[in-house]
Amino acid sequence: MNVIILLLICSLLVAAGFLFAFIWNVRDGQYEDSFSPANRILFDDTLDEPK
Amino acid sequence: MSTGVRHSTTCYHCGDTCVTQVLENDKTFCCTGCRSVYNLLNQSGLCMYYDMNAHPGITRADPERQDKFAYLDNPDIVRQLVQFSDAQQTHITLYLPQIHCSSCLYLLEHLHKLQSGVVTSKINFTRKEIFIVFNHGQVSLRRVVELLTSLGYEPHISLHSKTGNRQGIARDKIYKVGVAGFCFANIMLLSFPDYFSTNSYMEENLRVLFQYLCLGLALPVLFYSATEFYVSAWGGIKNRYLNIDIPVVLAVWITFARSLYEMFWQHGPGYFDSMSGIIFFMLIGRIAQDKTHQYLSFERDYTSFFPIAVNKLFGQSFKPVPVEQVKEGDVIQLFSNELVPVDAMLSKGEASIDYSFVSGESVPVQKEVGELIYAGGKQLGGRIELLVVKPMEQSYLTNLWNKSNYTEKDTSNRFIDTLSKYFTVLILGLGLSALVYWALRGQAGTGIHALTTVLIVACPCTLLLASSFTYGNMIRILARNKLYIRHPGILEKFNTVTALVFDKTGTLTHNRDMQVSFVGPDPTPEQKRAIVSLAAQSKHPYSQAILAYWHDVAPVRLQHFKDIVGKGLEAWHEDHYIKLGSAAFFNQPGLERQSIVFAGIDNVVIGQFVLSNVYRDGFARVFRSLGQKFKQYILSGDTESEKQFLQTTLGNGVALNFNQRPDDKLAFIKGLQQGGETVMMIGDGLNDAGALKQSDIGIAVTENNNNFTPACDAILEAGTFHKLPLYFRFARYGKAVIVLSFTFSVIYNVIGLYFALQGSLSPLVAAILMPCSSISIITLTFGLSQLSAWRLKL
Numbered sequence: 001m002n003v004i005i006l007l008l009i010c011s012l013l014v015a016a017g018f019l020f021a022f023i024w025n026v027r028d029g030q031y032e033d034s035f036s037p038a039n040r041i042l043f044d045d046t047l048d049e050p051k
Numbered sequence: 052m053s054t055g056v057r058h059s060t061t062c063y064h065c066g067d068t069c070v071t072q073v074l075e076n077d078k079t080f081c082c083t084g085c086r087s088v089y090n091l092l093n094q095s096g097l098c099m100y101y102d103m104n105a106h107p108g109i110t111r112a113d114p115e116r117q118d119k120f121a122y123l124d125n126p127d128i129v130r131q132l133v134q135f136s137d138a139q140q141t142h143i144t145l146y147l148p149q150i151h152c153s154s155c156l157y158l159l160e161h162l163h164k165l166q167s168g169v170v171t172s173k174i175n176f177t178r179k180e181i182f183i184v185f186n187h188g189q190v191s192l193r194r195v196v197e198l199l200t201s202l203g204y205e206p207h208i209s210l211h212s213k214t215g216n217r218q219g220i221a222r223d224k225i226y227k228v229g230v231a232g233f234c235f236a237n238i239m240l241l242s243f244p245d246y247f248s249t250n251s252y253m254e255e256n257l258r259v260l261f262q263y264l265c266l267g268l269a270l271p272v273l274f275y276s277a278t279e280f281y282v283s284a285w286g287g288i289k290n291r292y293l294n295i296d297i298p299v300v301l302a303v304w305i306t307f308a309r310s311l312y313e314m315f316w317q318h319g320p321g322y323f324d325s326m327s328g329i330i331f332f333m334l335i336g337r338i339a340q341d342k343t344h345q346y347l348s349f350e351r352d353y354t355s356f357f358p359i360a361v362n363k364l365f366g367q368s369f370k371p372v373p374v375e376q377v378k379e380g381d382v383i384q385l386f387s388n389e390l391v392p393v394d395a396m397l398s399k400g401e402a403s404i405d406y407s408f409v410s411g412e413s414v415p416v417q418k419e420v421g422e423l424i425y426a427g428g429k430q431l432g433g434r435i436e437l438l439v440v441k442p443m444e445q446s447y448l449t450n451l452w453n454k455s456n457y458t459e460k461d462t463s464n465r466f467i468d469t470l471s472k473y474f475t476v477l478i479l480g481l482g483l484s485a486l487v488y489w490a491l492r493g494q495a496g497t498g499i500h501a502l503t504t505v506l507i508v509a510c511p512c513t514l515l516l517a518s519s520f521t522y523g524n525m526i527r528i529l530a531r532n533k534l535y536i537r538h539p540g541i542l543e544k545f546n547t548v549t550a551l552v553f554d555k556t557g558t559l560t561h562n563r564d565m566q567v568s569f570v571g572p573d574p575t576p577e578q579k580r581a582i583v584s585l586a587a588q589s590k591h592p593y594s595q596a597i598l599a600y601w602h603d604v605a606p607v608r609l610q611h612f613k614d615i616v617g618k619g620l621e622a623w624h625e626d627h628y629i630k631l632g633s634a635a636f637f638n639q640p641g642l643e644r645q646s647i648v649f650a651g652i653d654n655v656v657i658g659q660f661v662l663s664n665v666y667r668d669g670f671a672r673v674f675r676s677l678g679q680k681f682k683q684y685i686l687s688g689d690t691e692s693e694k695q696f697l698q699t700t701l702g703n704g705v706a707l708n709f710n711q712r713p714d715d716k717l718a719f720i721k722g723l724q725q726g727g728e729t730v731m732m733i734g735d736g737l738n739d740a741g742a743l744k745q746s747d748i749g750i751a752v753t754e755n756n757n758n759f760t761p762a763c764d765a766i767l768e769a770g771t772f773h774k775l776p777l778y779f780r781f782a783r784y785g786k787a788v789i790v791l792s793f794t795f796s797v798i799y800n801v802i803g804l805y806f807a808l809q810g811s812l813s814p815l816v817a818a819i820l821m822p823c824s825s826i827s828i829i830t831l832t833f834g835l836s837q838l839s840a841w842r843l844k845l
Contacts, residue, residue, distance in 0.1 A: 001254065001257070002257075004257065005257075005260065008241075008260075008264065012237065012264075015233065015237055016233075018233075019229060019230065019233045022229050022233075023226055023229060026222060026225050026226065026229070027222070032175065032177060032178070033174075033175045033176050033177045033178070034177070035153075035156075035176040035177065036156055036174050036175070036176045039153040039156050039157075040156070040160070042103075042153075043099065043157055043160075044099055
């Protein structure tokens, strides 16, 4: 049953990883613009290189 | 086949009606500008622009000056504007307020196809910004900006680098919620063993470990996420003011202390989950409120505009445009007594500016050609032309307007303030008495329970929010209907009005389509020119009518122009003294039958203009429906010529007063107020500024002009004058919505407290109820006010 200590540590680390990712996302401004990414994927021509 | 049908097509690019049709590829455009944009996109294979949205373009009917962006050749200026520049590339972020749909997104992110040298471009739609990377060796910043302008997306370049708070809920609130949520969820998970505890299930060591982990997770919540509330509560205490965050802070710390006690002395489960839950849910509620406030103020500052218009130069002639469409480099024309809506440079005419709106200084300032005139000043001289230096800042004018009138007419917030003060005291009292009660009965545990839940559950925020959200949303809806209200308290006052006072000329009557005829000996061309020049200085409906009547005469510059309020205009032209005005101005006996403007040169009356009034459509209906609830009065500076007509049209319910000078109007309103009436005055701001200020609510009616006076509480666009009864009904609905929300809030509090006092409400459930009540109030107020608007077809 003491293995639960190990499990606890692992799960908390994973969860902390997610928290870190969340804070990173918000800092990077990923959630600032909710309109553009959704529409961007609908554009037809793909990967045209600039002249 | 009917012959009278006119086939009007709309421009393929911008959607405007095509007056003159320009054709290409069997598509119709309204002008060559729009067609050129289409051609440009077609050649670069970007026609998906048109596939994604109908008429996505911005009208190109207004040609830009060639050298408008010449200043971008200056390397110093470029350095100020760009974010980054190395040997090859330059990065810049530009604000494009015209971005409005996915087609814009498509086009602007494919700039590299239209212009070689542009590497990439990326849009932030919410902020309406474009981030461009380009090779400055291949293409200059000026060329990039000109390209954007030619597509219809002229960047708003401000050298004062005010990026403005156009969005963004404070990031740190989001971090706090994130941390609180993380800790809360994990604490709950770690508390599972305690929830389901039977003695033999867990070893003692493990249980202790779990408890310490919970404690550890609770600390970031307590010391980081809850700082919001500490700051606010401390601010309240310092000002000897019990605000609503104090019970919350108390509840949190009592729970924490109790959990510590339980953990170390009783070896029982803590309440860390409840504590972190309280903070997590409260933060969610706060964010919801902040977002709503932000949405309402964004709308107010950037979307719903003053319904005022200025004359803008299009090619050779002036046409009125809504003031928010005025851009840098435009030439606008201002008449006497009009407000300068934007920072601009004087280019023609004599300017005498009254800055009392901005600085309180009422001594007018004389300005020379080439000098800068700041927004908010009022032109006292004659007609002038200005070159716009900065585009309109709605928020600046709204702030000035609010600031100028703050002290006098605001009473609404006081009720809410006292209420919240007493509320907090009441709640603290209730909580403490519950604690004492249960302690005396020997169940101290239940007592603490009751105290904490009472402190959490009681939510005065609904009382505070209901009013501000409802009126905020209603103001937004009314602004869409071209009634722009200074601030929410005014809307509340709508429900207390008992008497309506209307000005006649310009308010009830049109500024257009007036019938004019000249009575007197035929004037010489010189005399005609003098009179027309004088009339051209003012936006008064009679002046404009005279101008239209003798439209074939070109006005000339005059000297020493003066607009004497309520009487007339005077000026000098080549040593001749010219006057236009009412009978009283000329010391003539007033003729009873028509509206007459006398014209005089060198103190000799050369004739009279006889004007007929054209009343607004449906104005009689407005009076009839309003007459059922309000006392109505008409005050006019005119003679009694219209008395018959008005009496027959409006019946005897409306009291008519003529020959009112501005002082008379002011005195009349004072008299009504002394008689106990709450007065709403509706005028055109030209010669009733004093009366507008004196009345409890003053509404200025505008029509393609800019007679904005800071004395007014609301601006109504003339076209929607007939909706006045609807606005009153809307205000009544608003009151009903607030009463409903209050009732809902009271019921919620009573039920919550009932359970809390008994100690049977778990703190966690209480914590969840908090944002639920905030969110339900938001939904209730917004939903009901939208519903009322929909019912009234607003």
